[in-house]
Amino acid sequence: MSLIYPLFIPMAGCAARCIYCDQSKLSGASALDLEQAAHDVAAFIRHHPEQDKQIAFYGGSFTRLSPQERNTMLERILPLLDEHSSFRISTHPLWIDQEILDWCGQNRIRTIELGIQDFNEAVLHRSGRGYGTAEAVGACKAVQEAGFELGIQLMPGLPGADLSSLEANLYYLRELKPRFLRLYPLIVIKGTPLEEEFRQGRYQPLSLDAAIQICADYCLLAESLRIRVIKLGIPSNIASEDILAGPYHPAFGEFVKAELLIRKLELDYQPDQPIFLNRSQSALLSGHSGRYRKILEDRLKNCTLEIKITDIADSKKNQEDKT
Ligand code: SF4
Known part of the structure; x- marks a missing residue:
């Protein structure tokens, strides 16, 4: 398992702001200070000389940055890496094609996380993600076929999600078998367009218990397929006063683990x-x-x-x- 050093590029490269998103509030980070980042990365590399390490660009659509922006970032960090280091990026599935995958392969990027959020056509449409099931699946397959480690981010509780969309997501995880999975149940952040939908009664978030049950379902499937679940719940950097509604709890991951334990105890009882x-x-x-x-x-x-x-x-x- 790699040690990860995260660099946040809040909403950098994003074609539009998704209705639920505020990366600055989620990560607590402002725009990337590349010189400070280079200084911190150098210290991180020095402190972990023998371990497998990744410098990760999170919080934006990395592959939609202009070539110049991408090159500026990587060229500043690249000379600091040792032989045990590589890059990891997070991006939107619409901005994956052969040209960008070739560029990633030439620039020591080993892992690509795709913010799929949901594989169901209706949910994607209702959530204004700008792509459908075919594009989501196609991007995942392109990443895998180009030889990168694929991570999938899913967001239980998107507008329009229900039991049948959950089934669709479980189906596509079985088909794709990504290397790892992040599960971010949707919360309503103040100041996002989703706040308005929520206030007008057009969006109802999952309850905490429902989100725990859904994430436990994902975890059971992931375990059977040897997919690692590396994140359960929204990052805890967000200030509680920025959360308007939704299944947020700082111990969300612990709750899902406890639910999984109870399910096992029930089976063995x-x-x-x-x-x-x-x-x-x-x-x-x-x-x-x-x-x-x-x-x-x-x-x-x-x-x-x-x-x-x-x-x-x-x-x-x-x-x-x-x-
Ligand atoms: S693409 Fe991702 S980072 Fe960009 S606005 Fe949408 S959810 Fe936020």
């Missing part, structure tokens, strides 16, 4: 048998005032929760997590 939990499982269920312990007790009425601390199993699991 034997009536009249106690449930054994190791230390980390116990911590997941007892965190946040025992939120998930209560949910487990509610789902498995009359179960006896017996907490067994198994340090050996925990440390073995931790080792496995790091490999």
Whole structure:
């Protein structure tokens, strides 16, 4: 697994502002100061000489920047990289073609994350993303066929999303098997066009529980396909006063993990048998005032929760997590 050093280019290159987006509020970053970035990247590279590292350009549509803008950024950072370093970029699926993929291949870009958000035609149209299912799938395949690591970003809760669009997304993940997945349930950020839709009652965000359930569904599929889920929930850099509505919680990822644990415990449950939990499982269920312990007790009425601390199993699991 690579160490990532993120450089934020809020909405740089974006053809239009998507109705829900405010990258400056999400990342807490202003426009990229390239000299400062070069200084920080050099320190990052020096501090991790032997590890696999990536310098990531996040928060905009990197491949829609002009060639001059792209070259200026990479040419400043490139001489600082060691032999264990490469670039990672995040971009919009409409701005992927053979020419740009060739350029990426010539410039030490190893990983391309696509902000797909949803594969369903109706949801994409309703959300004004500017592309449809065919373009989204085509961009993913082009990235993979050109030999890059593909990361897909999905956004549960977009306008028009429902159970059938969730099924479509699960279908395309099975088809594409990206290297990794980021899940950002949609929240309503103040000052975005979505705020107006929400205030007029034309958009209703997911509840926190619904978003957790959907992300748990994605995680189960991802696990079965060996797709790594590297992000669950909106970045915590956003100030709470900028969030108007939606399934935001700083511990969102923990909640999804707890939901996954409960689903597993439910599957393994034997009536009249106690449930054994190791230390980390116990911590997941007892965190946040025992939120998930209560949910487990509610789902498995009359179960006896017996907490067994198994340090050996925990440390073995931790080792496995790091490999
Ligand atoms: S393309 Fe991505 S970064 Fe740009 S406005 Fe849309 S969601 Fe935001």
